[in-house]
Amino acid sequence: MPELPEVETVRAGLQKWVAGRRIERVEVRHPRAIRRHAPGAEHFTAALSGRTIVDARRRGKYLWLPLDGPVEPGDTAETGEAILAHLGMSGQLLVQPPDEPDEKHLRVRLEFADGGTELRFVDQRTFGGLSLARLVRAGLGGAELPAEIAHIARDPVDPEFDDEAFVAALRRRRTGVKRALLDQSLISGVGNIYADEALWRAKLHWARATDTMTRPAVRALLADVRGVLGDALRAGGTSFDALYVNVNGESGYFDRSLDVYGRDGEPCHRCGTPIRREPFMNRSSYRCPRCQPRPRHPHP
DNA sequence: CCTTGAGCCTGTATGC
DNA sequence: TGCATACAGGCTCAAG
Numbered sequence: 020m021p022e023l024p025e026v027e028t029v030r031a032g033l034q035k036w037v038a039g040r041r042i043e044r045v046e047v048r049h050p051r052a053i054r055r056h057a058p059g060a061e062h063f064t065a066a067l068s069g070r071t072i073v074d075a076r077r078r079g080k081y082l083w084l085p086l087d088g089p090v091e092p093g094d095t096a097e098t099g100e101a102i103l104a105h106l107g108m109s110g111q112l113l114v115q116p117p118d119e120p121d122e123k124h125l126r127v128r129l130e131f132a133d134g135g136t137e138l139r140f141v142d143q144r145t146f147g148g149l150s151l152a153r154l155v156r157a158g159l160g161g162a163e164l165p166a167e168i169a170h171i172a173r174d175p176v177d178p179e180f181d182d183e184a185f186v187a188a189l190r191r192r193r194t195g196v197k198r199a200l201l202d203q204s205l206i207s208g209v210g211n212i213y214a215d216e217a218l219w220r221a222k223l224h225w226a227r228a229t230d231t232m233t234r235p236a237v238r239a240l241l242a243d244v245r246g247v248l249g250d251a252l253r254a255g256g257t258s259f260d261a262l263y264v265n266v267n268g269e270s271g272y273f274d275r276s277l278d279v280y281g282r283d284g285e286p287c288h289r290c291g292t293p294i295r296r297e298p299f300m301n302r303s304s305y306r307c308p309r310c311q312p313r314p315r316h317p318h319p
Numbered sequence: 320c321c322t323t324g325a326g327c328c329t330g331t332a333t334g335c
Numbered sequence: 336t337g338c339a340t341a342c343a344g345g346c347t348c349a350a351g
Contacts, residue, residue, distance in 0.1 A: 109328090145328055194321095198322090300324080301325075
């Protein structure tokens with residue numbers, strides 16, 4: 020499942036393979052894949068044709084491709100436009116030769132004026148999608164980013180991530196610590212997998228009440244979040260099935276070094292106690308019952 | 320305002 | 336064999 024490390028791997032691939040290339044033709048094969056683009060498929064296709072992709076950027080799990088050329092008529096303070104992409108659970112952005120047969124779940128195809136490789140958005144479960152976004156300046160001295168994601172917090176890999184503001188904000192919340200880690204308006208880029216991994220490293224139960232955590236405990240957790248993400252980034256992203264592949268179709272391999280996620284019944288790498296899977300927010304959480312015992316006063 | 324939980328979507332795995 | 340059910344889970348939106 021694409022979380023921050025996987026999306027960053029894709030971003031780096033896009034920067035290498037599509038930045039600087041002019042879009043000639045766009046084909047929308049499934050309307051749901053551009054459902055966040057309100058004006059519809061025809062507008063999306065027309066607006067992209069002839070534009071050049073100038074960069075590949077990312078915040079959390081979102082990535083966008085800034086475009087050259089004209090902004091929409093009437094725009095004033097805005098700084099430009101970009102193709103905004105979210106991979107959802109099963110989305111892939113593949114750079115493929117034109118003669119490569121279409122993937123079964125091909126949703127959008129971008130062909131370039133140079134006649135070389137094309138960019139394909141492939142997504143089995145269609146939780147992800149593409150849209151055309153306006154770039155805006157987020158606050159004074161803020162980053163330039165798509166208007167739709169201006170509410171998303173900086174991710175912990177961002178050099179401008181404010182550690183102490185995060186520590187204070189988390190401690191102000193009245194919720195469980197895992198829910199806080201998954202809240203993209205508090206910290207972005209962390210999903211179910213890396214949340215579980217970071218909590219295992221920090222020896223914290225998912226239901227630990229955020230307002231009972233000390234400042235040093237939150238700082239330590241943040242360091243473990245960075246540790247997990249950093250290890251995954253170095254490994255090139257995680258893959259659990261064939262659904263996630265990077266921009267060139269190459270599978271990630273960080274799954275070999277996971278400590279808890281997907282390891283129900285297998286021994287904890289620290290103490291040998293069998294890892295346990297349990298329901299959490301309509302999905303699953305994995306933890307070591309001994310290293311991460313239920314807190315005395317869990318958040319309900 | 321903040322917190323919570325249902326629903327979206329489709330392919331795979333499992334049980335009867 | 337066929338059918339039903341559970342599961343994967345980031346995000347949105349409505350309700351509390």
